[in-house]
Amino acid sequence: MDEAMTGMNEEVGLSFGADDSEPLGQTPGSASGAETPAKFVSRGVDVFYGAKQALFSIDIDIMPNEVTALIGPSGCGKSTFLRCLNRMNDIIDGCRFSGSIVLDGEDIYARAIDVVHLRARVGMVFQKPNPFPKSVYENVAYGPRIHGLASSTADMDEVVRTSLERAGLWEEVKDRLHEPGTGLSGGQQQRLCIARAIAVEPEVILMDEPCSALDPIATARIEELIDELRTNYTIVIVTHNVQQAARVSQRTAFFHLGKLIEFGDTDQIFTNPRAERTRDYITGRFG
């Protein structure tokens, strides 16, 4: 067969069937095989909503300047895990976290952590575009203003402009900056939300099904954007669309019933997954 395939010669996958306690795939701590330290290191993360356990001992390393996709059937805990990464679960009543998540060597659940500051470093884009009922300009300027990131009007204009440019929206809105953000199309609104997330100069952007309300063209633009953003940011995306995970991510984590079943290079997951349940899910064999 082709030379191109001979890279896959290592002996894998002869015994399938993940044991419940041990996710298949990369050993935590050696995720990339290289020396690059992980951006996030999650260890033994359990999350409860009241008495119900939603996540079971999740160990994942999230690498910088990569897109990590979280996939799995509805209710498996993808959003819950995503929200752990910037402590958005703190605001949910009855939600309890244990384990550790370390961002650049610092435990984000440590008492000394300033959660507002954390959320500026780790921004979030939601499923439904949710611009504030304000102008396009104000939507982007809001974050930098409360975090004191721009000292003059000229500075702020610059922040707004570069954020909109990076979000691939500038050309479309430069003549209507002072019109309401809610007047944009769904795809434009989602890019506005990305611009808003970028404006506070985060290091990580979390996205929870950012394209589920968009048509294929708007989706393609967001996916293209995600790929560009990866040069400057670390991205974690939850998606129901396995094809999207295959297209945009470098690493994929498959969750099922609150457990991490398999975590590995996206190329491997989509050509030769090791766990039966991963295969069944991505090939459309169970829902």
Added chain:
Amino acid sequence: MRETQHIVKSYDEELQSISTRIIEMGGLVEAQLADAIEAVVKRNAQLGAQTDQRDSQVDAMEREIDEAVVRLLARRQPMADDLRQVLAALKIVGILERCGDYAAHVGKRAVMLAQDRETPGIAVIGRMGKMVRDLIGDVLGAYARRDPELALSVWRRDQDLDQLYASFFRELLTAMAEDPKNINACMHLLFIAKNIERVGDFATNIAENVHFLVLGVLPAGKRPKAAKGDYSFEQ
């Protein structure tokens, strides 16, 4: 190949139908090879000509399966095992088509050979033919049953055919040197033997695809090959 079914049932049916048609196509190629070799061994010009003509059926099957694969890729975006299955199908079909071409070549030469003087060594073509049909038959069985072990055995066994080809090559050289009147017929035999040897190589390529399809990896290491030395003879 797996017990769990797709949620969308027609997807399973489409994958299954591609597999079935490849096995049918393989059966046709096997029959073509058998006829072409028999035409050589029995000096049956009519059978040789038939084999040559029937090659268009193999080509038509290839096109049909290719189209089904393209439709499936476009509509289902297969992943994981399904993706490997579809990729393997595409490659195996291409290889089978070329095997069909070689069978037709052999058929064509059988026609010419039947008109030429009888030469020694034609029995070796029969032996090579039996070997290559076993290889193709086994590799198609390995595909049908998704059996990587059988695929590996084909992958390893091809060297026997290579060895037989190399010694036949020497035999033919000697025959031509002994009596120049043999040259024409021996050259036909040489090309025929070379074609059969190539089909054996194709069987190993199919075996690699079956291995990859089932296990997600190619067979480990280098394929065992008989030293061809000076006897390699590229057409």
